[in-house]
Amino acid sequence: APIGVFDSGVGGLTVAREIMRQLPDESLIYFGDTARVPYGTKSKDTVIRYSRQIVNFLLSKNVKAIVIACNTASALAMHKLQQEYIVPMIGMVRPGAIAAARATKNHHIGIIGTNATVKSGQYGKYLRELNPDVTVVTKACPLFVPLVEEGLIDDRITEDMVSRYLREFDQYQIDSLILGCTHYPLLQNPIKNFVGDNVTLINPAYETAKSLRELLKEREMEAESGHTAEYHYYVSDMEDQFLSFADRVLPCHVEKVQ
Ligand code: DGN
Numbered sequence: 001a002p003i004g005v006f007d008s009g010v011g012g013l014t015v016a017r018e019i020m021r022q023l024p025d026e027s028l029i030y031f032g033d034t035a036r037v038p039y040g041t042k043s044k045d046t047v048i049r050y051s052r053q054i055v056n057f058l059l060s061k062n063v064k065a066i067v068i069a070c071n072t073a074s075a076l077a078m079h080k081l082q083q084e085y086i087v088p089m090i091g092m093v094r095p096g097a098i099a100a101a102r103a104t105k106n107h108h109i110g111i112i113g114t115n116a117t118v119k120s121g122q123y124g125k126y127l128r129e130l131n132p133d134v135t136v137v138t139k140a141c142p143l144f145v146p147l148v149e150e151g152l153i154d155d156r157i158t159e160d161m162v163s164r165y166l167r168e169f170d171q172y173q174i175d176s177l178i179l180g181c182t183h184y185p186l187l188q189n190p191i192k193n194f195v196g197d198n199v200t201l202i203n204p205a206y207e208t209a210k211s212l213r214e215l216l217k218e219r220e221m222e223a224e225s226g227h228t229a230e231y232h233y234y235v236s237d238m239e240d241q242f243l244s245f246a247d248r249v250l251p252c253h254v255e256k257v258q
Contacts, residue, residue: 002027002230003212004058004066006051009037009235010149010245011182012069015092017250018209019067020231023216025223027230029061030069035237039072040114040142040181047116051077055085057234064221067212068092071180071204072114075122088215095211096178096204097126103200104176107134110169110199113180115140123180137172141165141181148183149245153190162190169195178202186249233257 003023005016009032016030031054033039039047051073058066065088068074068081074091082089100109100123111123117140124136144165147158169177177199179185185203192201216222223229231252235242239257246254 001062001064002029004029004063005069006031006054007070008039009034013249014182014185015069015205015208018205022209022213025225025227030233032235034235040116044076047076048080072116075117075120090212092204092208093122094126095207097123099207100176100178100202101130106175108172108174109136110174110177111138111180112141117180145183148186158190162194166194176200
């Protein structure tokens with residue numbers, strides 16, 4: 001059976017990409033809610049309602065596990081959905097927090113994400129559970145999402161936005177920074193250039209795929225090795241934009257959305 005992966009839109013493809021790399025035998029069904037993106041500016045109740053609809057859709061496709069490949073939906077809806085469903089579910093916040101708690105030496109951790117993710121305080125909550133001494137500094141960077149979607153990765157305007165948003169971290173001496181939004185790993189270079197080599201960038205997309213691998217192994221749910229993985233994509237709107245973004249992010253060409 002396939003793994004269900006969902007996001008508010010195209011960003012979750014950075015998570016799908018990590019799953020394809022780390023779990024090449026697993027088939028995926030990806031749902032991008034491109035008609036209702038962004039989730040980062042919506043209320044918790046709305047994000048829970050949308051996420052629940054998508055989980056029901058994925059379950060109708062007989063998925064064996066679900067990855068919430070959106071930081072905002074993970075922060076706002078994961079807890080509630082896990083109470084409602086028995087299908088194994090993985091969100092991005094816990095794996096990202098665990099990696100940051102492991103990486104930090106001075107216990108000063110920066111977190112960037114959408115307004116909703118930052119406001120939820122979920123990354124901080126997990127981090128403090130893992131390490132009560134941690135100092136957490138957060139900053140919402142909402143303009144990063146459209147910059148990435150416009151393909152302005154190596155552009156002056158993106159460098160400017162990176163320095164505007166991240167210069168606040170200067171005074172806190174963070175040594176680790178959680179890229180707490182699906183789009184931000186694509187800005188790894190400009191962010192790295194700005195924060196320098198002393199700050200470890202934590203990519204929750206990578207960590208989420210790693211957690212999925214562990215979960216499948218633990219529950220003996222892995223696809224047989226050598227099994228040919230199939231990838232299916234569903235979106236709620238704007239197929240062409242989805243396809244062109246997919247070509248920029250994924251290791252394989254996407255022919256069509258269903
Ligand atoms: N996928 C969302 C996230 O990771 O928080 C970003 C896009 C959005 O809904 N604003």
